[in-house]
Amino acid sequence: MLYGLGAGHVPTNAQIGFVASLAWDPEPSGALGGDQAPNNIAATAPVIDNRTLLTIDANGDGVPDAIDRTAPALTSAVATGNDSVVVLQFSEPLLAATANQASRYSMYQTGNPTATLTVKSATLQPGGTQVRLVVAHMSYVPYTVVAIGIADASCFQNVAGLLSAAFQGPPVSVDPRAALAAGARAVAAVAQSQP
16 A cells, blocks of 8 residues: 555565665754764765665566575586586575675585585676586586575575585596696607607
């Protein structure tokens, strides 16, 4: 009824802005002048230039969206053409503050859980549902990647417990340093064999 559109209806893509501020002196002559939440960007109280927006109708159907109480799920992990990059796909947009922490991920050979790989970095990709992991060099074997404590980007920041996905390591898996060393050895062998 807030919008006069009848029970259960809102304008399409409706949002509500929230701000809180401490006021000095009782009304009617009271004035904003204390702290604001969220903090002002550039203005000084009693002017407020910032607010938190809560999306009521994200899908644009004119009906308030159901409250999201579901944590994100890890739906897949795929090794790229690079032998040290894995792309994780999640079921919904993630909170960057958790998704970008490499310490929240681990990886091991599926058939040998003690054969772990170092996760060097984690980067949330545009769109918010994919995370790019840079890991130690992989072999052409099955791997399992584990994510823990990843939160979604909803206003509720639902946190997932332990998530995992299995994938096949890349078919070309050569440590560049090993390839360079092998190439150098081959050149040296050829040079020694010539008169």
